[in-house]
Amino acid sequence: MSIAPELLYKLQQVVGEHYVFTDEETRKHYGHDETEDLSFPPNVVVKPANAQEISAIMKLANTYYTAVVPIGGRTGLSGGALCILKGIGLSTERLNKIIEIDEKNGQVITEPGVITQVLRDAVAEKNLFYPVDPSSMGSCFIGGNIAENSGGARAVKYGVTKDYVLNLEVVLPNGEIIWTGANTLKNSTGYNLTQLMVGSEGTLGIVTKAVLKLWPKNNHNVLMLVPFFKAEQACEAVSAIFRAGIVPSALEFMERDAIDWTLKFVDGISVTIQPEHQAHLLIEVDGNYPEILMLEAEKIMEVVEQFEIDEVLFADTEEQKNALWKMRRSVAEAVKANSVYKEEDTVVPRYELPTLLKGIKTIGTKYGFQSVCYGHAGDGNLHVNIIKGNMSDENWKTEVPKGIREIFELTVSLKGTLSGEHGIGLVQKNYMDIRFSKSHLELMGQIKYIFDPNNIMNPGKILPENL
Amino acid sequence: MSIAPELLYKLQQVVGEHYVFTDEETRKHYGHDETEDLSFPPNVVVKPANAQEISAIMKLANTYYTAVVPIGGRTGLSGGALCILKGIGLSTERLNKIIEIDEKNGQVITEPGVITQVLRDAVAEKNLFYPVDPSSMGSCFIGGNIAENSGGARAVKYGVTKDYVLNLEVVLPNGEIIWTGANTLKNSTGYNLTQLMVGSEGTLGIVTKAVLKLWPKNNHNVLMLVPFFKAEQACEAVSAIFRAGIVPSALEFMERDAIDWTLKFVDGISVTIQPEHQAHLLIEVDGNYPEILMLEAEKIMEVVEQFEIDEVLFADTEEQKNALWKMRRSVAEAVKANSVYKEEDTVVPRYELPTLLKGIKTIGTKYGFQSVCYGHAGDGNLHVNIIKGNMSDENWKTEVPKGIREIFELTVSLKGTLSGEHGIGLVQKNYMDIRFSKSHLELMGQIKYIFDPNNIMNPGKILPENL
Numbered sequence: 033m034s035i036a037p038e039l040l041y042k043l044q045q046v047v048g049e050h051y052v053f054t055d056e057e058t059r060k061h062y063g064h065d066e067t068e069d070l071s072f073p074p075n076v077v078v079k080p081a082n083a084q085e086i087s088a089i090m091k092l093a094n095t096y097y098t099a100v101v102p103i104g105g106r107t108g109l110s111g112g113a114l115c116i117l118k119g120i121g122l123s124t125e126r127l128n129k130i131i132e133i134d135e136k137n138g139q140v141i142t143e144p145g146v147i148t149q150v151l152r153d154a155v156a157e158k159n160l161f162y163p164v165d166p167s168s169m170g171s172c173f174i175g176g177n178i179a180e181n182s183g184g185a186r187a188v189k190y191g192v193t194k195d196y197v198l199n200l201e202v203v204l205p206n207g208e209i210i211w212t213g214a215n216t217l218k219n220s221t222g223y224n225l226t227q228l229m230v231g232s233e234g235t236l237g238i239v240t241k242a243v244l245k246l247w248p249k250n251n252h253n254v255l256m257l258v259p260f261f262k263a264e265q266a267c268e269a270v271s272a273i274f275r276a277g278i279v280p281s282a283l284e285f286m287e288r289d290a291i292d293w294t295l296k297f298v299d300g301i302s303v304t305i306q307p308e309h310q311a312h313l314l315i316e317v318d319g320n321y322p323e324i325l326m327l328e329a330e331k332i333m334e335v336v337e338q339f340e341i342d343e344v345l346f347a348d349t350e351e352q353k354n355a356l357w358k359m360r361r362s363v364a365e366a367v368k369a370n371s372v373y374k375e376e377d378t379v380v381p382r383y384e385l386p387t388l389l390k391g392i393k394t395i396g397t398k399y400g401f402q403s404v405c406y407g408h409a410g411d412g413n414l415h416v417n418i419i420k421g422n423m424s425d426e427n428w429k430t431e432v433p434k435g436i437r438e439i440f441e442l443t444v445s446l447k448g449t450l451s452g453e454h455g456i457g458l459v460q461k462n463y464m465d466i467r468f469s470k471s472h473l474e475l476m477g478q479i480k481y482i483f484d485p486n487n488i489m490n491p492g493k494i495l496p497e498n499l
Numbered sequence: 500m501s502i503a504p505e506l507l508y509k510l511q512q513v514v515g516e517h518y519v520f521t522d523e524e525t526r527k528h529y530g531h532d533e534t535e536d537l538s539f540p541p542n543v544v545v546k547p548a549n550a551q552e553i554s555a556i557m558k559l560a561n562t563y564y565t566a567v568v569p570i571g572g573r574t575g576l577s578g579g580a581l582c583i584l585k586g587i588g589l590s591t592e593r594l595n596k597i598i599e600i601d602e603k604n605g606q607v608i609t610e611p612g613v614i615t616q617v618l619r620d621a622v623a624e625k626n627l628f629y630p631v632d633p634s635s636m637g638s639c640f641i642g643g644n645i646a647e648n649s650g651g652a653r654a655v656k657y658g659v660t661k662d663y664v665l666n667l668e669v670v671l672p673n674g675e676i677i678w679t680g681a682n683t684l685k686n687s688t689g690y691n692l693t694q695l696m697v698g699s700e701g702t703l704g705i706v707t708k709a710v711l712k713l714w715p716k717n718n719h720n721v722l723m724l725v726p727f728f729k730a731e732q733a734c735e736a737v738s739a740i741f742r743a744g745i746v747p748s749a750l751e752f753m754e755r756d757a758i759d760w761t762l763k764f765v766d767g768i769s770v771t772i773q774p775e776h777q778a779h780l781l782i783e784v785d786g787n788y789p790e791i792l793m794l795e796a797e798k799i800m801e802v803v804e805q806f807e808i809d810e811v812l813f814a815d816t817e818e819q820k821n822a823l824w825k826m827r828r829s830v831a832e833a834v835k836a837n838s839v840y841k842e843e844d845t846v847v848p849r850y851e852l853p854t855l856l857k858g859i860k861t862i863g864t865k866y867g868f869q870s871v872c873y874g875h876a877g878d879g880n881l882h883v884n885i886i887k888g889n890m891s892d893e894n895w896k897t898e899v900p901k902g903i904r905e906i907f908e909l910t911v912s913l914k915g916t917l918s919g920e921h922g923i924g925l926v927q928k929n930y931m932d933i934r935f936s937k938s939h940l941e942l943m944g945q946i947k948y949i950f951d952p953n954n955i956m957n958p959g960k961i962l963p964e965n966l
Contacts, residue, residue: 136738136850137879159744181687192685194694195662199914210939214916216846217878218659220648220698221916221923221934222961223943227661227694231687248744271603277626277715277787320744324788379683383603411684412604447666449681449688456688467688472677476690478949482942494689 035075035119039096043078043120046088051079051126062121065108066168067459068374072114074101074121081126083201083209083240090238091207093120093488101490102234104176105147107168109375110457112180112233116492124175127240133158138246139198139215144175144239151244160246163190166453167361175239181231183453185282185360188410189318190247192453194230201241202229205484215243228479233455234490236483253281253318254325255347257303257356258336263287263311265339267385270313270409272335274382278328282316283410285385290363290406297366301359309342313409314360360406364415367404372420372428374459376436378443379452382412391442392416399435400427413452440466456494464496473499502542502586506563510545510587513555518546518593529588532575533635534926535841539581541568541588548593550668550676550707557705558674560587560955568957569701571643572614574635576842577924579646579700583959591642594707600625605713606665606682611642611706618711627713630657633920634828642706648698650920652749652827655877656785657714659920661697668708669696672951682710695946700922701957703950720748720785721792722814724770724823725803730754730778732806734852737780737876739802741849745795749783750877752852757830757873764833768826776809780876781827827873831882834871839887839895841926843903845910846919849879858909859883866902867894880919907933923961931963940966 035054044052053059054076063073080086093100099119106113115121127143130151134140135158142151148169152162165184166172172182178200183192199213213219213226229236260266266285273280291305291312305312313336317328333344347353367373380388389405392414396403401423407415416439420428440450440463449467450460464473477495480487502521511519520526521543530540547553560567566586573580582588594610597618601608602625609618615636619629632651633639639649645667650659666680680686680693696703727733733752740747755777762768772779780803784795800811814820834840847855856872859881863870868890874882883906887895907917907930916934917927931940944962947954 134848134850135742137848138741139848181685181691183685187685191662194691195658204942208938210936214846214911214934215848215914216880216916216919217849218648218650218654218846218875218880218919219916220844220918220920222931222940223703223946224648224661224694224698225942227691231691236690248741248746274605274715275602279715321788321791321794324791327788377687379681379685381601381604381606381682382684383601408685413683413685444681447682449683449686451687452683452685453687464689467681469677471675473689475671475692475949479690479946482945482949 035098036096039092039098040076042092043076043089047078047080047085053077062103062123063115065106065111065113067109067111067114069372070111070114072116074115075118077121077123079123079126083203086122086203086238086240087207087209089120089122090203090205094206094486097486097488099488099491102238104144104173105168105171107172108176108180108457109377109454110451111459112455112457112493114458116458122238124173130154131241133160135160140244140246142174142242142244144173144178144242146174148172148174148177155246156249159249161249162196162244162246164193164196167364174242178230178239178242179232179234180455181453183408183411183413185284185408187408188283189279189281194227196244197226197230197242198245199243200226200229200239202237202239204237205489217245231455233457233493235480235493236489250318251320252322252325253316254329255316255353255356256329257345258313258315259306259309259342260311260313261308261340261342264386264389266311266313267389267409269336269339270385271383273332276331276335278317278331280315280410281318282314284314284360285409286312286314286360286363286406287404289404290367291359293370294359294363294366297369298358298362301355303355303359306342314356363406367417370419374418374432374436376416376439377451377454378416378439378448379411379413380443380446380448382410384446384448385409385412385414388414388442388446392439395435395438399431401432401435411452412448437463437466458493461494462496502565503563506559506565507543509559510543510556514545514547514552520544529570529590530582532573532578532580534576534578534581536839537578537581539583541582542585544588544590546590546593550670553589553670553705553707554674554676556587556589557670557672561673561953564953564955566955566958569705571611571640571646572635572638574639575643575647575924576844576921577918578926579922579924579960581925583925589705591640597621598708600627602627607711607713609641609709609711611640611645611709613641615639615641615644622713623716626716628716629663629711629713631660631663634831641709645697645706645709646699646701647922648920650875650878650880652751652875654875655750656746656748661694663711664693664697664709665712666710667693667696667706669704669706671704672956684712698922700924700960702947702960703956717785718787719789719792720783721796722783722820722823723796724812725780725782726773726776726809727778727780728775728807728809731853731856733778733780734856734876736803736806737852738850740799743798743802745784745798747782747877748785749781751781751827752876752881753779753781753827753830753873754871756871757834758826760837761826761830761833764836765825765829768822770822770826773809781823830873834884837886841885841899841903843883843906844918844921845883845906845915846878846880847910847913847915849877851913851915852876852879852881855881855909855913859906862902862905866898868899868902878919879915904930904933925960928961929963
């Protein structure tokens with residue numbers, strides 16, 4: 033499939049010649065995100081400047097029955113931004129303005145192409161706090177966070193992207209521009225299209241502005257790294273901490289291999305790990321009063337000391353805190369640098385974590401794959417990296433999908449689901465039948481249809497092929 | 500319109516003869532909620548026991564093209580539970596079990612007919628906290644809270660119902676029973692039907708089970724009543740408190756008339772109010788450390804002292820706290836006992852409150868009505884009670900709707916919307932064009948259609964008549 037010259041010409045008229053790209057290098061660059069080693073370049077990359085241009089592009093796409101895929105920071109892990117039917121790759125990178133930090137109302141109005149870390153830093157300068165912090169926050173876009181309903185380490189206390197989105201300007205697939213909600217903390221005015229849009233992975237429209245809630249900034253935190261001799265006990269401790277009445281601002285789990293590989297992969301992290309530790313919990317509490325945080329840290333110590341742990345490391349300096357966070361945030365990259373891999377984003381009620389972890393290992397043994405697990409244990413959100421290593425291509429292709437299916441069956445049986453924060457996108461869509469009945473999926477398909485009757489808006493994502 | 504004898508017989512077969520009511524007294528009882536003086540009795544009241552019976556009822560209703568209206572605690576303020584086409588009034592009162600308080604995961608699984616206060620008390624016994632506290636919490640149902648996305652006094656810090664709903668068992672209009680989400684804190688697995696259901700006012704399905712998130716319980720709070728000589732300054736102070744870095748657990752605004760009428764109406768509230776105070780703020784902070792709460796209260800004092808205030812009352816005892824909360828929670832009832840009224844549930848970004856309040860008074864003067872305003876100022880959520888008083892029936896009918904329209908136009912111009920927590924239901928639906936374009940409303944109408952093609956599920960609510 034190639035793109036009609038006439039359409040190309042009209043796209044140039046809309047966004048300007050300089051912002052339409054058909055060269056191979058650019059198409060390849062925008063043809064992948066961080067999902068496995070997948071590559072699906074579009075026929076053309078366009079870089080519109082605003083909602084009006086995007087609206088015009090959507091109208092053209094409907095006329096020419098051409099797929100449009102919104103592309104953000106390309107850090108996605110489920111293939112949501114891959115142009116599987118080629119067509120138009122629509123980069124939001126020029127919509128990169130923070131329009132207003134509204135201190136009076138504790139809100140920020142932003143365009144979708146702003147990098148999450150940039151937004152966090154900008155509001156922090158005004159003593160405000162945007163808590164959502166995916167590991168990729170140094171390069172992912174706010175628009176992508178909204179599309180995937182991203183979480184991160186602080187979700188356990190502060191919630192995920194959906195909890196901060198008050199209102200969205202969206203270009204619908206037919207080119208109409210709407211505001212979904214209101215700039216208010218509460219809203220009970222018609223169907224909640226704001227929350228329908230969040231997590232819809234760019235299949236129902238393109239977000240062009242977002243109004244996000246902010247909190248006053250906390251000024252202090254305490255960070256501790258707790259080594260466990262047994263990985264399952266680390267998982268058990270997670271639920272025990274909450275039951276002691278503590279809500280940590282982060283509660284992260286890392287299997288031994290995850291840390292080992294990271295320390296080998298990333299330079300300059302001065303953390304020493306003993307070989308006999310099977311897993312670690314990285315635990316943070318935050319607030320405005322250091323003396324209270326010390327009390328909470330003591331309470332956490334009382335809880336974790338009931339398990340078989342080694343000496344707890346308290347991060348005394350900002351450098352040490354940064355090193356520990358760098359270690360945690362580099363795990364994904366480090367594990368992936370090691371081997372071809374597939375990543376699953378399992379999520380269960382947090383008390384079920386030990387059962388999930390044990391089950392994953394058993395399933396791995398059954399199908400002959402190794403896995404490295406880490407993630408946001410406070411949320412019950414465990415990232416499972418399935419490592420190809422020495423596995424034959426044949427087994428990788430046939431056995432691993434069976435194993436993944438069993439892992440998802442296990443998460444669903446534990447009242448969990450397929451994805452906590454990465455989305456379904458391309459690579460998980462054919463597992464959706466594990467969680468949803470055919471008629472339930474058809475209902476989602478009908479929602480897609482009323483927004484996008486020509487199926488041009490990021491087609492082939494979320495819903496299974498055989499629906 | 501009456502109900503087919505055959506349908507009646509089949510309903511009896513489904514739920515049992517004892518739970519089908521056609522007598523006038525019962526029909527009248529279930530024919531009203533707390534919305535103005537409206538009364539729309541159904542042809543028949545049914546009281547099913549579980550999701551399976553509700554599923555069977557929905558299938559019958561589709562066969563006989565008969566409207567079904569889910570009825571909860573009948574405390575609604577927008578007429579969502581009124582049987583405007585008669586048909587079947589389906590009371591959820593027998594689905595009144597708390598199925599499980601899951602301490603290990605910090606969740607509760609409940610049926611929809613549980614009274615909000617009952618749920619709050621039950622989880623509090625396990626040291627857990629369900630923060631949503633509408634003024635009607637002593638009689639409203641959790642199911643109704645989900646239908647209307649209810650808020651309450653603690654929403655300013657803890658969020659509204661939608662922020663606590665993780666997963667819903669829903670009987671769809673076609674009788675199918677689905678679980679919308681997962682019992683997890685994060686979820687990025689397909690379109691968010693959980694949040695589409697929350698706030699849909701019983702028009703897309705009937706919730707039969709809900710999984711709600713809980714927090715560990717806070718053990719301490721400080722409550723203060725601040726009298727302002729000028730009502731607009733009270734509104735201004737609201738935003739200033741947040742800008743000082745404080746997130747109060749409640750921040751309530753009451754105009755002078757609201758308090759006066761309440762103290763006259765409710766016995767035994769020992770609060771003395773000076774005639775020269777135009778408005779009061781009721782401010783609470785909560786947490787686990789009394790010394791921190793005192794620090795925060797001092798910071799709040801520093802803020803409010805920048806305005807023209809009188810002596811602040813700190814509630815020293817539980818009795819005094821209860822008296823102040825009783826006063827606040829009785830305002831709605833007291834104001835309504837005074838006169839025929841209409842209540843609007845305006846919401847704006849909180850900094851816009853003074854502009855909103857001033858505008859409402861100007862509009863009242865223009866159209867000749869008095870209003871009493873109070874509400875959740877921390878959320879920018881102002882309840883506007885329009886008092887009939889001595890107004891002629893003619894003016895009440897013709898002038899007041901024009902004034903309401905102007906009030907809503909004002910809220911929307913301030914980036915707010917029509918309803919913060921009461922819903923649109925019946926009485927606000929014909930104002931929806933102020934906030935939404937025709938095509939936007941049509942999109943909502945199409946969502947309604949795919950769930951409920953025969954339009955039998957609480958028809959005639961939310962969407963305007965002339966759509």
